[in-house]
Amino acid sequence: MNLRRDVFQAIADPTRRAILVLVATQSMTAGAIAANFDTARPTVSKHLQILTECELLEQKQNGREVHYHTNAKKMKEIADFIEPFRQMWDDRFNKLEDIMKNYKPSK
Amino acid sequence: MEQKTKIDAENGKQEIVITREFDLPVELLFKAYVEPEIVAQWMGTKVLKLENKKHGSYAFETSDNKGNVAFVASGVIHEFVPEEKITRTFEMENTPFAAQLEFLTFEKLSNDRSKLTMHVIYKSVGLRDQILSLPFAQGINMAHNRLQNIVTQLK
Numbered sequence: 001m002n003l004r005r006d007v008f009q010a011i012a013d014p015t016r017r018a019i020l021v022l023v024a025t026q027s028m029t030a031g032a033i034a035a036n037f038d039t040a041r042p043t044v045s046k047h048l049q050i051l052t053e054c055e056l057l058e059q060k061q062n063g064r065e066v067h068y069h070t071n072a073k074k075m076k077e078i079a080d081f082i083e084p085f086r087q088m089w090d091d092r093f094n095k096l097e098d099i100m101k102n103y104k105p106s107k
Numbered sequence: 108m109e110q111k112t113k114i115d116a117e118n119g120k121q122e123i124v125i126t127r128e129f130d131l132p133v134e135l136l137f138k139a140y141v142e143p144e145i146v147a148q149w150m151g152t153k154v155l156k157l158e159n160k161k162h163g164s165y166a167f168e169t170s171d172n173k174g175n176v177a178f179v180a181s182g183v184i185h186e187f188v189p190e191e192k193i194t195r196t197f198e199m200e201n202t203p204f205a206a207q208l209e210f211l212t213f214e215k216l217s218n219d220r221s222k223l224t225m226h227v228i229y230k231s232v233g234l235r236d237q238i239l240s241l242p243f244a245q246g247i248n249m250a251h252n253r254l255q256n257i258v259t260q261l262k
Contacts, residue, residue: 011116093127
């Protein structure tokens, strides 16, 4: 892979964002992460490689197992940058959904 | 857990794609974009004008939490196909930000589920990144920020 890796490229993919949210709560092995997705295992491995290359994830040897955990400092970079914008739309769309679920045609 | 609203903002590009699936029939999702009273409620804005037709125009007035007018957003509608798509420009008046082009696509997933895709194109990469960082810079976002909370707990 000769592509330049950085955090914004990493989070452009929904699966990778989902992996970050998952691993943020506890360190996990590649197998345990892959078990949460319908995606093929090699695809998940590829995502883990990209997330590790851009330092959002870090690997730690734990006996015979390798655990992935998030790098808080790098995570903060993306959280600071785009998350409030996403959250703003998420709040609006949640409101839209609530309003329309209770919507009754006026006639 | 997957987040409901997703944003694809590839680095170095002057566009973003916002996607969201709703537990709503596509008719109701679309209605939320065309009925002025409903738009006002979920966008948290005053709808000054909303002409739902090709070559129509719209204007929204947003106030800060003290009731002062923060900005007027307006644009023209280029395409309007009920329950399918809206193509429009969006501009925050009296700001240094150039107009953006928005392609809104409404999709039926099932009888009671639908998907919205909002493809937004900005004048430049720099402008895109500036607008994406606005809610953070202005502290508009008062809501719970899950990712940031997790990060804080890790420290």
